[in-house]
Amino acid sequence: MQFLYDTQQLVDTIQHLLVSMCEAYHLPPVFVVSVVAMVVALSVIGGFISVNAMMVVLAERKIAGYIQDRLGPMRVGPFGILQTAADAVKLLLKENIMPAVADKWTFFLAPVVVMAPAAMAYVVLPWSPGLIVSDLNIGLLYVMAVGSIGVIGIIMAGWSSGNKYSLLGGIRSSAQIVSYELAMSLSVIGIVMLAGSLKLSDIIVSQQDCWYIIKQPLAFILFIIAAVAECNRAPFDLPEAESELISGFHTEYGGIKFAMFFLAEYANMFVASAVCATLFLGGWNGIPGIPLSLPPIVWFLAKTYAIMFLFIWFRWTYPRIRVDQLMGFGWKVLLPLGFLNIGLTGLVMVLI
């Protein structure tokens, strides 16, 4: 299992192997290495997104059952562990229905526009040293920018369904995302100031001695609230509010198109948790001061799923808030606190 600890070396060895193979068979090395890297990265990310969504949906239903003092899914397979697999098959086999008044192309493209940015964000996630598809210099900005494209898909879905509830869901989503995106970007500026870099691997390395959750507790709270809102999850799930909008922007979607919205929600949730683990919990580093040696990728996944558990816990604990409360909270509480955090961080940095 040594290779799990030294992933940088693993990646380098594979690359050298490929290059020497190319030289032996007279193939262009740059071309082959980049094609192989692309294919491997895309298949791993694609597979991970679907398997992760299935697991997390099951976990969510089980945790919801536990919180509400019931068993959750129990019928399919032992303890219901095959429930989400059965659900996925059911969704894939369902008939594709399009409302007569729907705007055809927009309706068709909306799930794609939601899903594609969610998958794009995985490109910069730092799984383990060396195991990053592309360690961009502006990785943090990239995650935020890509995450903000998805909302266009939600608005497209809401508008093209030709249904008032869906339209309301789309409008709510646009207002919500614009407000909370601001709070989210402000909350991470403190970390960027401390780390001096937007590169996610640099931010992790700078946390070797002390996690930023200790240095930036206010930013952590702001970030997690904004992340829950960006993922459209309860208590901020106003765009899909079942009891008011009969699930809002995806009311008219069924079968595989609905499955894509579902997949995108869980893919986004993983990205938000992974970024949170990277920024505040030290990413692939172990806990400072505790001599527990685990492979970096295990640390990363453990922290990410811990934050995901927090997300699920929120959903089954807090009631949904009203639209005016949502906007007021975003603009009058989170935004000023974000500015305060930047000011305080700057002040402390100048004094120390």
Place this chain on the structure above:
Amino acid sequence: MKMMMNIDAICSWLLPNMAFFILAVIGIVCGVLVVTVRNLVHAVLFLAVFLLSVAGLFITLNAEFLAIIQVFIFVGAIVVLFMFLIMLTYRVSDMAVPQGNKLKGVAIVTSSVLFCLIFYILKAMKWNEVSVPITGDISQIGKLLLGQFVLPFELVSFVLLVALIGAIVIGRKGE
């Protein structure tokens, strides 16, 4: 061995240039569609694709920071705000509502004058070759913005502030 180098050389030339041509065609087509389609929501969606293609062009120029900021601000915020306003406006996506006005002649004259102006300025301008190594280092941009170009930078933020106050004043008039 020689063929192998050739393919690599072709790949390293073709990929960025191909990306440029594809992005340029997408940008031009979507730019034309933005001003010609009847449905306003479609126009905004095409605007989003246009802005994304411009972001792609920035990436082919190694200006990743600009590209990301382009996506972040224009696609993520401005287009979303446009959509929000269009959906709140009464009957705006209705086919019966005229989407243009009757000023075609004026529009043609102004846009062709503007086009000629930009074209000749670009042609007459002497471009300085700057040999600064291109890095994705945004601290350089930050230092320039708050050092050499601090005055225009602050001026721009002042203009934004004026726009903000103006919007609030107009919005409050009804009360």
